[in-house]
Amino acid sequence: MNKLLVSFIVGCLATGSLVAAPINVTVFDGVMHTHGGAQSGTMLEDQEADKGSFNQLFDLEAFTWDSKTSVLSLIGEFDFQNGVTEGLSTIRGGDIFLDLNVDGIFEHAIVLDFDNITYDLLSVTESDLELFTDIYREFANPFKVKEGQGTLVIGGIDFDFQQNLSDEEIGFGLIGGNHYKIDLDLGSAGITGSFKAQYTMQCANDLIIAQVPEPALLSMIGVSLISLCLISRRKKTN
Numbered sequence: 001m002n003k004l005l006v007s008f009i010v011g012c013l014a015t016g017s018l019v020a021a022p023i024n025v026t027v028f029d030g031v032m033h034t035h036g037g038a039q040s041g042t043m044l045e046d047q048e049a050d051k052g053s054f055n056q057l058f059d060l061e062a063f064t065w066d067s068k069t070s071v072l073s074l075i076g077e078f079d080f081q082n083g084v085t086e087g088l089s090t091i092r093g094g095d096i097f098l099d100l101n102v103d104g105i106f107e108h109a110i111v112l113d114f115d116n117i118t119y120d121l122l123s124v125t126e127s128d129l130e131l132f133t134d135i136y137r138e139f140a141n142p143f144k145v146k147e148g149q150g151t152l153v154i155g156g157i158d159f160d161f162q163q164n165l166s167d168e169e170i171g172f173g174l175i176g177g178n179h180y181k182i183d184l185d186l187g188s189a190g191i192t193g194s195f196k197a198q199y200t201m202q203c204a205n206d207l208i209i210a211q212v213p214e215p216a217l218l219s220m221i222g223v224s225l226i227s228l229c230l231i232s233r234r235k236k237t238n
């Protein structure tokens with residue numbers, strides 16, 4: 001095998017591994033109050049708040065997924081730890097909900113503990129959940145697990161929390177300049193792919209939804225890309 005072919009295959013493998021780098025898995029929630037120019041595709045939720053709040057205090061921006069490490073990241077111009085204080089009231093963040101078989105029913109909740117920077121994975125049923133009854137907020141349900149409710153599946157898993165990240169640091173084309181990011185290693189909780197995730201805050205000003213693809217589908221894309229590389233190489237050498 002000559003040196004050129006080796007470097008070509010290494011290049012192809014690198015292309016394949018790029019597919020496994022974190023991808024934006026945000027899906028549009030169907031509600032749009034745009035300001036600062038509508039984006040498209042997975043970017044529709046950036047610079048948009050579902051209740052039309054234009055001050056950028058509540059901009060949930062994206063869920064990203066790394067199929068290699070099974071890390072789900074939640075990104076927003078919203079302080080996930082402390083919430084947002086306006087006057088005398090503080091609007092706090094909710095919990096992250098997972099719908100594993102994508103049937104519209106959430107069976108797991110991720111409850112974040114910022115004191116220890118760990119999360120608990122809970123198994124939940126509808127009666128465990130705090131729901132919005134206001135018709136303008138119903139679309140954002142569920143919001144939170146009721147205090148002391150839910151069944152612990154696995155607890156005390158470390159997560160990463162970063163704040164004050166610039167547009168450059170956060171990447172993915174997100175804009176606004178003051179991004180917060182939570183990285184959750186879901187592999188440690190036995191969750192590796194094909195689920196829906198959802199997050200909102202106490203006021204439901206904004207809602208963010210993820211659709212994480214099957215692990216097999218992502219690796220198939222990687223294999224297809226490598227095959228295409230090899231075919232194009234073969235064609236060139238013929």
Ligand SMILES: [Ca+2]
Nearest residue numbers: 029031032050
């Ligand atoms: Ca929206």
Ligand SMILES: [Ca+2]
Nearest residue numbers: 045048059060
């Ligand atoms: Ca938003």
Ligand SMILES: [Ca+2]
Nearest residue numbers: 099100101105
């Ligand atoms: Ca479900």
Ligand SMILES: [Ca+2]
Nearest residue numbers: 047059175176
């Ligand atoms: Ca933004």
